[in-house]
Structure formats: structure tokens, C-alpha cells
Amino acid sequence: MKTYIVLLGPPGAGKGTQAQKISETWSLTHISSGDIFRENLKNQTELGQQAAGYINRGELVPDDLTIAMIRERLSRVDCANGALLDGFPRTPAQASELTRMLFGFGGKVNAVPYINVPETVLIERLTGRWTCQAQGHVFHAKFNPPKEPGHCDYDGSDLYQRDDDKVETVTRRIHVYLEQTQPLIDYYRQRGTLLEVDGAQPIEKVTADLLAALVKIKSAN
Numbered sequence: 001m002k003t004y005i006v007l008l009g010p011p012g013a014g015k016g017t018q019a020q021k022i023s024e025t026w027s028l029t030h031i032s033s034g035d036i037f038r039e040n041l042k043n044q045t046e047l048g049q050q051a052a053g054y055i056n057r058g059e060l061v062p063d064d065l066t067i068a069m070i071r072e073r074l075s076r077v078d079c080a081n082g083a084l085l086d087g088f089p090r091t092p093a094q095a096s097e098l099t100r101m102l103f104g105f106g107g108k109v110n111a112v113p114y115i116n117v118p119e120t121v122l123i124e125r126l127t128g129r130w131t132c133q134a135q136g137h138v139f140h141a142k143f144n145p146p147k148e149p150g151h152c153d154y155d156g157s158d159l160y161q162r163d164d165d166k167v168e169t170v171t172r173r174i175h176v177y178l179e180q181t182q183p184l185i186d187y188y189r190q191r192g193t194l195l196e197v198d199g200a201q202p203i204e205k206v207t208a209d210l211l212a213a214l215v216k217i218k219s220a221n
Ligand code: AMP
Pocket: 011, 033, 034, 035, 037, 054, 055, 056, 058, 059, 060, 061, 062, 066, 086, 087, 088, 089, 090, 091, 094, 164, 173
């Protein structure tokens, strides 16, 4: 039985942090579309060059490029039992393509945990975010500080502030989210897979709520 979980929420909802916990608990490969794009930017691949302008402006990379990238990633052996998707789908077109794609892999979207956070909280959160150079672990100057300032707790590498975590870009990303990604909440609610969690709580409480909500699919499988 394959399990595919789609983690939904606005930029700054803590998807990356929560995805790490869910993927550990569920032994599912964590696939972050944003991390894959950043990796491609860093390595200056063709995909990275095609996506760079969109990412730096805080816009979405076109659907065809993004969908092809995710299809390739999901077809790898470490996704044989399913995957936890973080940052994909982000548009209705990506969502319907995902349904088709997973059908081809012999699965479906089993659950869509949605981390709901009021808009007012998001900007403060995003502009304080620091990411580790080596593996993309995420910290926050105020809400989730690293034990040693400037260094990752997990691998010791330097922390940096992503270009797209600057104030103007953050505002843009929230706007793009409201316009293009928010419709997916209804899309999945109508399909009975949405599991809404209050994301304005402490990180550990959000994790506990997410894991408790996901138990439902364990019993359904
Ligand atoms: P994230 O780390 O998920 O916020 O992603 C960073 C950036 O990568 C986004 O602002 C987009 O430019 C791009 N990106 C990530 N996922 C997608 C997606 N599913 N569709 C289009 N662009 C994406």
C-alpha cells in the first residue's frame, strides 16, 4: 500500500519543520519542491537556470517545468512506498496532474494536512527564518533558535537567510499563495482528504495535532 501525503499551508506556516517530523514518523520520503528548485539553482542546472527568475521574484515556476520535476522525483526508488509532498501542488493544474500521476504509480492522495495560520503572523515568521547551507534544516531567530547562533543543530553547517525570505519577496509570495494555492484547500476539502490544523500554536503542539489527524488514514488503509 502506497501512502501519499500532501502538506498544505501558506509560506511561513512551518511546512518544512513539520514535514521533517511527519516523514520520520511515517517513514515517508520528504519531497520539498522548493528544496529541489534551490538545489538546482545552486548547481546551476538547466532547470535551475529556467526557474531562477521566478523564484527570486517570489513567483511560481511554470506548471510544466514543476510537474515534470516532481514526476521524475516521485518515480525514484525511495518513493516506492509513497511520499510526503511539501510545496507541491501549488496550483489547481498541478493538483489535477498529481491525481493523474499518482494513479499511474498505483496510488492516490491519501491525506492533505493543512496548517492554517492567520496572514498577520506570517510576515514576522518568514523574515526571521534561517536555513542551513548543507541540508536545508530550518530555524527561526525568535520561535525556533538554533542552539549555537548561526550554526545548524543537526549538521553544524552555516545558517543563511534565503533571498526569497526578504520582506518584499515575502509579501509577494503570500499574495501568490492567496491567489493561486488557496483554492486547493476547497479542492481537497471537497474530496474529503483535508485535515485542518491550527498552525498558530507552538511547533510541538502543531506536530502533535498533525500526527493525531494523520492516524485517521492509518486506520483507513
Ligand atoms: P518554497 O520553499 O516551497 O516556498 O518554494 C520556494 C520557491 O520555489 C517558490 O516561491 C516558487 O518560486 C518555487 N516553487 C516551489 N514549489 C513550487 C510549485 N509547486 N510550483 C511552482 N513554483 C514552486
